[in-house]
Amino acid sequence: MDFINFNRPKIDDKPASGKLLIAEPFLGDPGFSRAVVLLCEHGDEGSVGFILNQATEYTLGDLLPDIYTPELKIYKGGPVQADTLHMLHRLPEELGGIEVAPNVFWGGSYEGLRNLIVSGTYSPDDLHLFLGYSGWAPEQLVNEMKEGSWLVTSMVDKILFDTAPENIWKRSIALLGPDHSYLANMPTDPQLN
Secondary structure, rough: OOOOOOOOOOOEOOOOOEEEEEEEEOOOOOOOOOOEEEEEEEEOEEEEEOOOOOOEEHHHHOOOOOOOOOOOOOOOOOEEEEEEEEEEEHHHHHHHHHHEEEEEEEEEHHHHHHHHHHHHOOOHHHEEEEEEEEEEEOOHHHHHOOOEEEEEEEOOOOHHHHHOHHHHHHHHHOOOHHHHHHHHHHHHHHHHO
């Protein structure tokens, strides 16, 4: 498999804002099977993140016809508040937002988004839109990690912006280094192994 040559961050065992959660190969929850989640908040109040690799059939034009564009696909951010729209981008000058990882910003201005689309001064590769989000109550994510459901590593912006959704899980596994490379080829059903 031809992986992008990333500077490999080290595997980590602590969730934090700006970290990637990589679902272990046999995670039984179908909503998170082979999911890669960017954590945008993690603290005493709980955790919030977005699934990076679950594209929907929608585009922004389907949801907001007043700013029609067929180029901006919509991703499923998670099961919580699936009727809300969220942005991850690398356009802080145009959209604002909070930097949650190096060169990755969460949120921003709806008016800024509208202006970018109307003017055509953006690249779809610099902006991802999500319906809903993934959320965990306080200690819930830590408990799931103790059960072995998630692997944690640092975010690399190329995972989000320069990798096709169907390749994100395997390329995120590659970030964990050679000791974990065997996971990328594990079947989704362990009985097939």
